[in-house]
Amino acid sequence: MNKSSLSRLLPPRLCLRGRAGPGSSSCLPPCLFSPPTMPLDHRRLRGPEESQPPELWAAGTGGVPEKEEEEDAAPQDPCALRPLFARAGLLSQAEGSAYVELGGGTKVLCAAWGPREAAEPGAAAAVGGGRLLCEFYRAPFAGRGARRRPGSAAERDAEREAAAALREALEPAVRLARYPRARLAVSALLLQDGGSALAAAISAAALALADAGVEMYDLVVGCALCRSPGPAAAWMLQPGEPEERRAVARLTVALLPALNQVSAVLGGGQGSPPDDWAQALRLGLDGCHRLYPVLRQSLLRASRRRDAAAAAATTTTA
DSSP states (O other): OOHHHHHHHSOTTOOSGGGTOTTSOOOSOGGGTSOOOOOOOOOSSOOOSOOOOGGGGOSSTTSSOHHHHHHHHSOOOTTOOOOEEEEEOOOSSSSEEEEEEETTTEEEEEEEEEEEEOSOTTOOOOTTSOEEEEEEEEOTTSOTTOSSOTTSHHHHHHHHHHHHHHHHHHGGGBOGGGSTTEEEEEEEEEEEOSSOHHHHHHHHHHHHHHHTTOOBSSOOEEEEEEEOSSTTOOEEESOOHHHHHHOSEEEEEEEETTTTEEEEEEEEESSOOHHHHHHHHHHHHHHHHHHHHHHHHHHHHHHHHHHHHHHHHHHHHO
């Protein structure tokens, strides 16, 4: 576009003489020929101007507030159980689901699918029945003082070990012989780690399988224990994250309470004689028996909700 065509588009009182040279007078404002300048924010994440230092949430003792250290150092009853909340049948996308929360901040969500066909059509049935596949994931925000970087090799190894432990605890309770050439899948997600995470995942996974209608001999109840350093230290039921961090020995017991059969004993440590391990096992079995009624009532409530929903749907259709 030349100057003559631009002059026809401008109002009559404006002219283009000002752009001819430095000595000529101009009738146009300078902003008409210069692009507007605006302040830009080049930050990719427009976070708050004020924030807390990362050391405040560090796992070391230097970054933990004094109030929290005093609460962690407070004596606790070794035989006391943390409050347990359990609910089955939460997820509509899964055939079975369960949510378990322990007092102190441990939250686990589990989903179960199956049975699904695991082999090609026409293949021979698997020896010993079907397969149980277990997965364990830890959310990046699960631990305030995470000792492993999310997505690192150490974190993936820890998740695989937890998945293997979950399968070891659940397999004796599932009637896999009734599902030949089939597979059952369980996925556990640790939303918040406040201690005793594996025990909570075992209980939640058993609830999810039962909610999915999988034939089981009994619910599997998990209970964790740990032992602090010291010759006179006692075993503690359902320890929190600070107790587990300082522990020199850990133990997770999985029990079928109705049959009074142990499905798995997981853990290890040092500095404890055999009699102490036997005492810890008895303490863990007692804790599993005390937790069993809560999980059973949660499963019964989920079954009643499902029956009420089916009856309401039938009435509406009729």
